[in-house]
Amino acid sequence: MLENYRSPWMTEDLEQFSDMVKRFAKEYMEPNELKWREQHFADRSAWLKAGELGLILPDVPEEYGGSGGDIGHYVSVVQTMAANGGGLGLGLSHIVGHYILDSGTEAQKLHWLPKIASGEVICAIAMTEPGAGSDLQSVRTRAVRKGDKYVINGAKTFISNGQTCDMVLVIAKTDTSQGAKGVSLFMVDTNTPGFRRGNLLSKVGMHAQDTSEMFFDDVEVPVDCLLGEVEGRGFYTLMSQLPYERAQIGVGAVAVMERALRLTVDYTKDRTVFGKPVIDFQNSRFVLADVKATVLASRTFIDVIIQRWIDGTLDTTLASMGKFWLTERQGEVLDRCLQLFGGYGYMNEYPIGRMWADARVARIYGGSNEIQREVVARSL
Ligand SMILES: Cc1cc2nc3c(=O)[nH]c(=O)nc-3n(C[C@H](O)[C@H](O)[C@H](O)COP(=O)(O)OP(=O)(O)OC[C@H]3O[C@@H](n4cnc5c(N)ncnc54)[C@H](O)[C@@H]3O)c2cc1C
Known part of the structure; x- marks a missing residue:
């Protein structure tokens, strides 16, 4: 959708990995999304498959059962999971895995990490x-x-x-x-x-x-x-990991916005009202132009955060700034996209409505956006 833009942190290896994650999503998440929504949890079999493919702790050293990759691999997982309904809560296992990797004893790492990586232990x-x-x-x-x-x-x-x-x-x-x-x-x-x-x-x-x-x-x-x-040491451990949790929420927000833009362009081209496609109304084109600019700005912002995360220089202020700004753009983008679907946008049958409802919590959890603003304000 964002033609000629390639994230600066993207590599050939990551592109291949990302294709594999997308295949996993197509095979194991997409067909199950509605079932999982009805039962209110994702099937254990999907966790185990994700573990088998090395998607739960892709950036943890192999000696602890991880896949030995880096943050770029994990970001690829988060993007794909978020764009596919976010049902599989791998992020929680990933965060707990990193608490243990960074602050646990050697015995704790050896005991827990392989089981978390395989999906045997959900956290x-x-x-x-x-x-x-x-x-x-x-x-x-x-x-x-x-x-x-x-x-x-x-x-x-x-x-x-x-x-x-x-x-x-x-x-x-x-x-x-x-x-x-x-x-x-x-x-x-x-x-x-x-x-x-x-x-x-x-x-x-x-x-x-x-x-x-x-x-x-x-x-x-x-x-x-x-x-x-x-x-x-608990509070300090939490504080040291929170920037990554917040960056992860920002990564998900951008992936969801990108999908919303794609879905809405397709829908408005397809849907005919007053004898012409919805996208041909000037209002629709202006809304989608705004959305496209917002999505590109959000993508470039998150790429700065991801790059720093990969480099090990991501600080709390930047992570918090990204968390509140990107989740608020996510809310606006989804709301404007949903409007262009008319009544169908409000139906659970259409992904845009589900994405809209799912997105609201991103401004609340992981530390509310008011708390993120407090964190950023401290840096002024
Ligand atoms: C779907 C969902 C999943 C969640 N998952 C988890 C989880 O896995 N683990 C977990 O531990 N928690 C989880 N949470 C909890 C979440 O992190 C909290 O809801 C969040 O931190 C806000 O806390 P609270 O709900 O008690 O709101 P409160 O702290 O009561 O805040 C109420 C309002 O006051 C504002 N406020 C609070 N302090 C300030 C301040 N200093 N300045 C300005 N405004 C302020 C808040 O921003 C908010 O608008 C989840 C929540 C939801 C809804």
């Missing part, structure tokens, strides 16, 4: 609580050390992959007298007694992803479930 991240979303330091979930165990108590909500996960990375207070320094992260096997999933939450969009409450009632885990070896 979730449990930060948010009914009383603590944006203000993470106020979490009330407690982890108390008792001999060679931690005992975890608390409740979490809005957890993606909450119904299907096998391991959940939980943020809990290990020292209530401290603020950020009293927070630690725990890898909890969901078979542990005392762990309970709440109901599947009913959402406005993102119907193919399971989102759920979680309860921890005297959940006893061995001490080596603490991520890393030192208590109180």
